[in-house]
Amino acid sequence: MPSHRRTARAGAVVLAVVATVLTGCERGTSTGGGSYSPGPARTGCPTVLAGARAAVQRAMTTHSAWDGPTTGPRAVPGKRIVYVAQTMNNPGVAGAAKGVQEAAKTIGWNVRVIDGQGTPAGIQAAFSQAITLRPSGIVIGGFDPHLTAQQVAKANAAHIPLVGWHAVDAPGPSKDPKLFSNVTTRVQDVARISADWIIAHSHGHAGVVVFTDASIPFARNKSELIKKALATCSGIRLLAEENIPIPDTSSRTPQEVSSLLSRFRDRWTHSVAINDVYFADAAPALRAARKKGGGAPFNIGAGDGDPSAFQRINSREFQAATVPEPFAQQGWQILDEFNRAFSGRPASGYVAPVHITTAADSGGATTWDPPGYRAAYRKIWGR
Template sequence: MRGLLLAWVWAFACMPLGTTAQGLSTASVPQSPVAAWRGYLTEAKRVVDAAAQPAPPWNGPRTGPRAQPGKHLAVVAEDLRNGGILGVIDGVLEAAKVIGWSVKIFDSGGSPDLRLKVLANALASRPDGLIIVGGDAHALLPGLQPFAKQSLPIVGWHVAAKAGPVPGTPVAMNVSTDPLEVARVTALAAIVQSGGRAGVVIFTDSNFQVAQDKADEMAAVVRACRSCTLLGVRDVAISQCEALMPGTTHALLAQYGKRWTYALAINDIYFDYAAPVLTEAGIPNGAMVMLSAGDGSESAFLRIRQSTFQTATVAEPLNLHGWQLIDEMNRRFAGERVTGYVFPVHLVTASNIDADGGDRLLYDPANGYRDIYRHIWQRP
């Protein structure tokens, strides 16, 4: 339902004023530019408010195979400096302990030169299955094929543009929220907060298709806002944020000055290095607003809680996703299909930050998922 509403808002924003859409009566389309604009903002606010509601009751799987015994997993992380990746791995370790499996973690350190070597090292550890956390499944394909040749199941987190099996790769399941919906909610939140007058710069990392898709979607939503301005999209590798973001932020401030009022990013990590520059430059909190289309890091929660530039993050349920990765792997070990489950998008703001784990600086839905997975696996 929310996805349909988002699509309607976007289409409505793009519709020329005074135009009658085919199949609609003239009474169905606002004739006044003012009425049309108010309708757009009202629907945008409705979408944003819906995304900011507390976690809904569990609507994922409730049945499945019991725990397959004695498994050893290799987990290859794209970069353990990334808070989202760390949060997922914490969930994997927690769930693996419950199901009774051992786990060995390998870190690529965000280095393209190391990714295939690390995958080879993971294969040499003789695992029963592989979990990849971060990265791009298609870029990693040469390193994944040896696992497939040995019929070792592979699941991943944020390794493709869509949740579910990754076509053209041996990845049976990409665990993720809907990245395009994440992007739309983030951009719409900026539009709503600005009253439709945001001057936006978007930060992305073109090394990952899912990041580029999210940035493209945010840009499209901002362009559809007639009184907003998309100042630019900056391609900054996540692995180089610490080195590049301070200089990039200084350059953007010099280039756009007060026209730059909103920063959107595909990950909270960009703001870890932009916020100190804004503080040093004497930019008031209200003069620059940051919103992230993932992943809900501890530092992002702190910035939102302290009203330090960042007002929102579309937080992933990182720990829950770790449990889902273990469940999807268990299904593959049992010869069953993956669930394809996609958790709903959730927007964290100052008004809801204390709910669903926010007091612990993370989004951990209070929907009983741990007990449900224990029941599925028949584990105490």
């Protein structure tokens, strides 16, 4: 949502809505992002539940003030950046690339995007092509740099700064592989708030299915953190963990969802997935089982927040919430990190806070675009 629509008044409205969302409704009713009550008011983990409710309220609130960097070097002129994309079919990778391109117009740089087509060979070829262009900097857009170890080494030897987007587990500078900075939210925060949402939404009593891709270390770690956080509430039951590789979601998820419905029936009240894409592919099976789009199982995506996820949430079609990445803001941050590298300054160290989007606080938007960063970066860059 454009920053000018994000106001303090909107934040106050969200607080009021969150309070309503978390106070409960009767079993069998739903308002998409609304509450689920498994029966008489009872709490299996009162302390954990209270903390989860407070965390969810904070994560749903939209603040009008920018909390990122407000000082830094003026724009270095005439730089050329190449964005090597894991695949532009990935909405997150494409969203961050769009943010980089938008910021480049403001700072006065040239950006070229090279699509790795989602295969190891394609990504390696794209990275090699990027190096031959002798750019000022290269973005590692959404893939593991160890996949392109030779290309990373060549870029390092040529003194081409590398900035990652979701390239390694942790945000900030990386020594191995050598990255000037990695722009991402903290996986621990994303996992924790996803679990908190389930705990708060269910009043501490839920039957949960976790969807993950164990072939990706980052995704496997995220799902392990989610399970650990869910286990802090004694009223939460982990019914199953479904390991479905992301490339196979469209072919495997519908069948697995049908099987889960047969096994658990009404005991399956909530789901959490390491990426929103699982719920796009779960929807046909849930619809075929005559499940209501705004009813159980209530689904939350622990990361990404692509436009299709927002559309499902806004229309209450088999997804109740997501923990979205601020793609455009991260694209602007990527260019700011490069500008710091070119100026001999350290990385900014900024990490965007986690946010939860539901139908109650999305405002009809199709992406999470926090306020204030464009004006802040323009001021830093002197633009």
